[in-house]
């Protein structure tokens with residue numbers, strides 16, 4: 001079952017261009033200067049990708065979608081992945097989430113190599129530890145909002161009663177009280193995305209993956225949905241990995257990496273409010 005989410009708010013301080021910092025830094029690079037405050041980033045990585053290579057197609061017509069990506073996602077952190085169409089963002093997201101297998105390289109989640117898991121275990125991991133929010137929400141049209149949220153939980157073994165209580169609480173919290181019984185066609189785009197966010201977060205995932213989550217919404221609605229996604233991830237301690245081509249959307253995340261031709265080209269880290277801006281450039285590869 002697919003689903004996915006976002007990050008938290010950050011000051012829109014211009015990013016300076018000092019402090020070169022390799023985008024492909026080992027484990028704790030992004031969290032080292034964060035104080036231990038609520039909502040702050042824990043340095044131990046929840047996801048760690050090394051030397052990811054992904055080619056599509058067969059001999060003669062191959063596309064190298066990822067060309068040596070190293071990336072670490074810290075616990076409870078928020079990361080935006082930016083770059084032009086075709087640069088490999090979705091491929092990277094799907095490999096980090098265990099939906100796609102890399103041609104070579106590895107992804108570790110909480111220290112476990114995803115390649116060491118059977119398909120069944122990877123599916124279970126996706127259900128129990130990952131949440132997904134995609135551009136169009138991907139709600140099942142024949143189910144109500146509430147049913148869309150409880151279905152993946154029940155597939156994961158949660159009882160209907162527990163899943164219903166949990167789903168109702170998330171829907172209410174996301175401003176959808178009174179809309180539990182509506183089907184997706186009876187919801188606005190922003191409301192449907194909030195149902196998708198409720199679905200992504202209901203299982204208390206350690207990571208929420210979002211691929212262009214506001215791409216189908218108007219700007220105002222998109223910003224509101226984004227804020228809800230970011231705040232919800234932060235409140236529940238989930239890391240957010242969000243693909244976007246919109247810099248305003250990326251600004252909701254603490255960290256941003258930009259991709260170019262299957263590689264990470266740059267990294268930016270937004271400091272905690274009140275701290276000096278930390279500009280980071282150069283994926284020296």
Ligand code: ADP
Pocket residue numbers: 056057063064065083084085086087088089090091092
């Ligand atoms: P982005 O999300 O940044 O637009 P993608 O990860 O979707 O980029 O795609 C990266 C490259 O891989 C593109 O050149 C795209 O055409 C190619 N690609 C993606 N998926 C497939 C596929 N299933 N088969 C063949 N080529 C693909």
Ligand code: MG
Pocket residue numbers: 089090091
């Ligand atoms: Mg894409």
